[in-house]
Amino acid sequence: xxxxxxxxxxxxxxxxxxxxxxxxxxxxxxxxxxxxxxxxxxxxxxxxxxxxxxxxxxxxxxxxxxxxxxxxxxxxxxxxxxxxxxxxxxxxxxxxxxxxxxxxxxxxxxxxxx
Amino acid sequence: xxxxxxxxxxxxxxxxxxxxxxxxxxxxxxxxxxxxxxxxxxxxxxxxxxxxxxxxxxxxxxxxxxxxxxxxxxxxxxxxxxxxxxxxxxxxxxxxxxxxxxxxxxxxxxx
Numbered sequence: 070x071x072x073x074x075x076x077x078x079x080x081x082x083x084x085x086x087x088x089x090x091x092x093x094x095x096x097x098x099x100x101x102x103x104x105x106x107x108x109x110x111x112x113x114x115x116x117x118x119x120x121x122x123x124x125x126x127x128x129x130x131x132x133x134x135x136x137x138x139x140x141x142x143x144x145x146x147x148x149x150x151x152x153x154x155x156x157x158x159x160x161x162x163x164x165x166x167x168x169x170x171x172x173x174x175x176x177x178x179x180x181x182x183x
Numbered sequence: 184x185x186x187x188x189x190x191x192x193x194x195x196x197x198x199x200x201x202x203x204x205x206x207x208x209x210x211x212x213x214x215x216x217x218x219x220x221x222x223x224x225x226x227x228x229x230x231x232x233x234x235x236x237x238x239x240x241x242x243x244x245x246x247x248x249x250x251x252x253x254x255x256x257x258x259x260x261x262x263x264x265x266x267x268x269x270x271x272x273x274x275x276x277x278x279x280x281x282x283x284x285x286x287x288x289x290x291x292x293x294x
Contacts, residue, residue, distance in 0.1 A: 101281050101282075103282070103283075105285075111287075112274065112285050112286065112287045112288050113226075113274065113276075113285040114285070115282065115283075115284065115285075118282055120281070120282075159226075163281050163283075169214060169278060169280075169281040169283075170228065170231070170239075171216075171228075171283060173225070173226055175225065176225070
């Protein structure tokens with residue numbers, strides 16, 4: 070069975086400081102992993118995805134994530150936070166054997182302090 | 184590419200009325216998903232299709248909800264009759280090889 074755990078429901082950082090959003094997954098098969106972002110009252114936008122190629126994945130808006138199989142983690146990082154990064158971030162796992170259904174984490178709300 | 188298109192973007196209706204939400208997936212995608220998002224329950228998968236065939240509708244809350252995909256470029260989600268507890272944002276997503284792309288959503292308010 071697949072599962073996703075986002076370790077923090079809220080993360081608060083000051084503008085210009087690094088961002089770290091933590092995600093651990095569990096999967097019996099080789100997973101595909103995604104981060105989606107949802108700004109207030111907006112839709113879900115794909116930030117980045119890992120599909121068994123390079124373990125360090127670069128996404129949009131300066132975000133990146135590293136797939137660490139030994140730690141079953143897929144943490145999202147950004148070197149310097151911007152006010153426009155304030156949003157909710159979802160870590161998601163997908164397995165081909167499950168018809169590509171997405172298993173969603175509970176979400177992490179990122180708060181940016183001026 | 185225009186991405187996933189949903190209509191209407193906003194819908195306000197009265198309890199008991201029929202509501203139809205529409206979705207046009209990205210051309211060439213073979214999976215289509217319908218989700219519902221509320222503050223209380225987060226994002227819930229309602230139903231998904233593969234090559235226009237419904238695969239799993241176990242997330243559909245009750246018989247008042249139905250979904251169709253008559254062809255590869257169009258799907259509908261219908262609620263009849265609607266109830267206030269159906270108020271939510273409904274998202275459609277399409278995918279090819281596992282990466283889902285979401286539409287902007289339909290914000291439904293049932294009074």
